[in-house]
Amino acid sequence: MERVPLERKVLNENDRIAAGLRERFAQHNILCLNLISSPGSGKTSLLERTLESFDRSERVAVLTGDIQTENDAKRLARFGFPVKQITTGGTCHLDARMIERALFDWSLEDIDLLLIENVGNLVCPSSYDLGEAAKLVVLSVTEGEDKPLKYPSIFFKSQLLILNKIDLLPYVPFDIAAAEQNSRSVHRDMEIVRVSCQTREGLAEWLAWLDRKRGALRSAAAAAAS
Amino acid sequence: MHEMGIANSVLDAVRAEQLRFPSGHIHKVGVRIGELAGVDPDAMSFCFEALVRDTELEPLALEIEFCPRRFQCHACGHSYAASRDDFACPECAMPDVQFLGGDELEIAYLEVEDGARAAGA
Numbered sequence: 409m410e411r412v413p414l415e416r417k418v419l420n421e422n423d424r425i426a427a428g429l430r431e432r433f434a435q436h437n438i439l440c441l442n443l444i445s446s447p448g449s450g451k452t453s454l455l456e457r458t459l460e461s462f463d464r465s466e467r468v469a470v471l472t473g474d475i476q477t478e479n480d481a482k483r484l485a486r487f488g489f490p491v492k493q494i495t496t497g498g499t500c501h502l503d504a505r506m507i508e509r510a511l512f513d514w515s516l517e518d519i520d521l522l523l524i525e526n527v528g529n530l531v532c533p534s535s536y537d538l539g540e541a542a543k544l545v546v547l548s549v550t551e552g553e554d555k556p557l558k559y560p561s562i563f564f565k566s567q568l569l570i571l572n573k574i575d576l577l578p579y580v581p582f583d584i585a586a587a588e589q590n591s592r593s594v595h596r597d598m599e600i601v602r603v604s605c606q607t608r609e610g611l612a613e614w615l616a617w618l619d620r621k622r623g624a625l626r627s628a629a630a631a632a633a634s
Numbered sequence: 635m636h637e638m639g640i641a642n643s644v645l646d647a648v649r650a651e652q653l654r655f656p657s658g659h660i661h662k663v664g665v666r667i668g669e670l671a672g673v674d675p676d677a678m679s680f681c682f683e684a685l686v687r688d689t690e691l692e693p694l695a696l697e698i699e700f701c702p703r704r705f706q707c708h709a710c711g712h713s714y715a716a717s718r719d720d721f722a723c724p725e726c727a728m729p730d731v732q733f734l735g736g737d738e739l740e741i742a743y744l745e746v747e748d749g750a751r752a753a754g755a
Contacts, residue, residue, distance in 0.1 A: 411743050411745050418640055535636060
């Protein structure tokens with residue numbers, strides 16, 4: 409028996425497609441963000457509040473993933489921006505090929521910000537690179553403050569933690585300081601915002617974070633062009 | 635449960651490599667799974683066995699090397715595997731550490747019958 413070293417990524421086909429997407433996003437100066445959470449944490453609500461805050465002239469597009477139904481795309485389409493539903497038909501995560509397929513009839517020249525809402529799942533989406541600039545994890549206060557310890561992969565790989573439904577804090581036994589500490593014990597430099605999509609508390613902070621990221625990309629693009 | 639897809643990707647790689655070693659049989663594939671990879675080793679083994687059963691790939695074993703989170707201390711240079719809730723260096727307690735690994739999802743090696751490589755080359 410001979411041992412032959414292989415040393416390749418298991419998901420190298422996905423990574424190859426994701427790298428191609430990342431290159432196309434860079435060419436068109438698109439900020440692509442991949443939103444991940446468990447089902448019902450409020451990704452779609454956060455996107456609703458986000459889209460409604462934008463002027464119609466903003467070049468924003470959304471891909472939203474679910475196992476079944478077009479419900480989320482319907483909810484998000486009413487803000488007037490391009491929205492496309494990806495129904496995976498059973499698959500518990502989005503992969504790079506689904507993104508590539510979904511983008512085939514969109515002209516990337518017309519997009520500055522691409523928001524991807526992943527399938528509700530804290531485990532599997534963390535393994536699949538979609539070519540995004542950053543993964544964002546949404547955790548709602550009706551879950552548990554130990555979620556970052558139970559699902560370290562996604563908290564480790566996400567740049568920003570969005571703690572949602574903070575309007576419910578008086579009614580649920582959720583220790584928000586412990587949640588933040590737990591997430592930083594998995595990912596020391598985690599950025600964190602606290603929001604409520606109902607009362608709109610904290611949304612300004614989230615939108616400012618988004619603005620900073622978009623500004624940084626524009627500055628980098630301008631510097632590269634000059 | 636995406637371990638089925640992950641196991642399938644491993645088998646795709648094995649099939650591709652089998653074409654390079656047509657005269658030999660690949661008996662084992664070694665996979666590294668990091669603590670932060672989001673892949674459960676037991677579920678992965680279960681899916682792998684189910685996918686291999688009654689195919690031309692039999693007998694094909696899976697060996698999983700589980701890789702904990704690893705850090706190196708900037709202050710004293712010590713490398714260590716971190717406990718679940720503490721990054722700090724166990725030697726000097728400094729929190730300024732660099733991430734070394736623990737998010738692996740890699741195929742490390744194949745075990746092929748003797749002589750297969752020469753025959754396949």
